[in-house]
Amino acid sequence: MAWMAWTLPTAIFFCTIACLLVLFTVLAIKYPETPRMGVLRIETTRGDRLFITLLGSAFINLAWLGLVSAPQWGALIVCLVYAAAVFRWV
Amino acid sequence: MEKTVNQKAWFLVLPVLLLVAFSAVIPLMTVVNYSVQDTFGNNQFYWAGLEWFKELLESERLHNALGRQIAFSMIILAIEVPLGIFVALNMPKKGFWASVCLVLMALPLLIPWNVVGTIWQIFGRVDIGLLGYTLDALGIAYNYTQDSFAAWATVVVMDVWHWTSLVALLAYAGLQSIPDAYYQAAKIDQASRWKVFRYIELPKMQGVLLIAILLRFMDSFMIYTEPFVVTGGGPGNATTFLSIDLVKMALGQFDLGPAAAFSLMYFLVILLISWVFYTVMTNLDKRDGV
Numbered sequence: 001m002a003w004m005a006w007t008l009p010t011a012i013f014f015c016t017i018a019c020l021l022v023l024f025t026v027l028a029i030k031y032p033e034t035p036r037m038g039v040l041r042i043e044t045t046r047g048d049r050l051f052i053t054l055l056g057s058a059f060i061n062l063a064w065l066g067l068v069s070a071p072q073w074g075a076l077i078v079c080l081v082y083a084a085a086v087f088r089w090v
Numbered sequence: 091m092e093k094t095v096n097q098k099a100w101f102l103v104l105p106v107l108l109l110v111a112f113s114a115v116i117p118l119m120t121v122v123n124y125s126v127q128d129t130f131g132n133n134q135f136y137w138a139g140l141e142w143f144k145e146l147l148e149s150e151r152l153h154n155a156l157g158r159q160i161a162f163s164m165i166i167l168a169i170e171v172p173l174g175i176f177v178a179l180n181m182p183k184k185g186f187w188a189s190v191c192l193v194l195m196a197l198p199l200l201i202p203w204n205v206v207g208t209i210w211q212i213f214g215r216v217d218i219g220l221l222g223y224t225l226d227a228l229g230i231a232y233n234y235t236q237d238s239f240a241a242w243a244t245v246v247v248m249d250v251w252h253w254t255s256l257v258a259l260l261a262y263a264g265l266q267s268i269p270d271a272y273y274q275a276a277k278i279d280q281a282s283r284w285k286v287f288r289y290i291e292l293p294k295m296q297g298v299l300l301i302a303i304l305l306r307f308m309d310s311f312m313i314y315t316e317p318f319v320v321t322g323g324g325p326g327n328a329t330t331f332l333s334i335d336l337v338k339m340a341l342g343q344f345d346l347g348p349a350a351a352f353s354l355m356y357f358l359v360i361l362l363i364s365w366v367f368y369t370v371m372t373n374l375d376k377r378d379g380v
Contacts, residue, residue, distance in 0.1 A: 005129075010119075010123050051365070066147035066148065
């Protein structure tokens with residue numbers, strides 16, 4: 001594994017994503033759902049909303065890094081608000 | 091009757107999952123690891139945090155390459171899609187000539203990228219190339235190795251030559267699937283040629299055209315071989331598109347950290363665009379299905 005040049009932060013990052021995927025898989029099995037129509041006027045399931053959240057969060061982090069000269073954890077707060085909004089309205 | 095839900099079939103995709111993990115997921119994770127570190131070789135890494143991302147986001151080099159890349163993709167889409175539709179509309183619907191046209195259209199698609207590049211590199215040369223020689227004889231100043239406009243024109247025309255037929259073939263397939271009854275109805279209503287196109291042909295081609303635009307966009311957004319063979323990214327940096335710049339950074343300068351950060355941002359943009367296209371296409375299908 002040395003060739004993969006692991007670091008603790010990246011390991012935590014991937015573990016978080018893996019945990020999210022497992023969590024959503026378990027949720028999908030335990031509480032099956034039907035897709036719903038949100039503000040984007042597209043049908044989404046919980047998994048879709050997770051994808052939109054993660055992809056959007058990546059862009060929020062990049063935008064924060066490039067445009068705002070504040071510590072990066074500020075972007076994480078924005079991401080959490082964004083995630084809540086996506087799961088509520090999309 | 092209630093259908094029982096059985097998710098066991100998912101186990102059948104395990105082999106594919108393993109294959110994708112091996113060929114894509116693990117390398118991608120490695121790229122993420124590289125992007126937050128610096129290395130001087132020997133597999134020794136030093137923590138750099140988000141430094142590379144910050145540096146790249148403010149880098150004029152990346153901005154310019156991105157600008158050129160977007161401009162290139164937009165230009166070739168603006169030419170290839172209408173041209174492809176136009177060609178498809180004018181192709182014979184059946185018979186001997188339809189087959190001839192199909193074969194001729196498919197030919198450029200079968201030529202490998204680097205060969206296309208080499209063909210155009212020679213074709214455009216002023217001393218031995220037909221195009222370059224003819225333009226020179228006509229008194230038009232054309233030199234793709236020194237003039238950025240000529241370099242751009244060559245790369246764009248080369249892409250149009252190589253890929254318009256893909257759009258044309260897809261549009262042709264879309265046109266062929268329209269039943270005759272639609273045209274008969276239009277004739278009874280005395281619809282003009284434009285109205286037939288606007289209200290029958292275009293809506294019926296919508297699905298395949300979206301696929302064509304997606305394919306052409308993705309392919310042009312990651313274009314590497316052809317401009318690399320023809321212009322090598324030059325003159326200066328005039329035709330240095332994102333992938334050429336990325337390869338320069340990763341393999342030319344061996345800056346693995348910045349190159350990893352660069353490729354991750356590149357990947358995110360592609361992921362976003364693909365998702366948008368995918369969503370639009372599946373929603374179109376659903377709407378048509380109703």
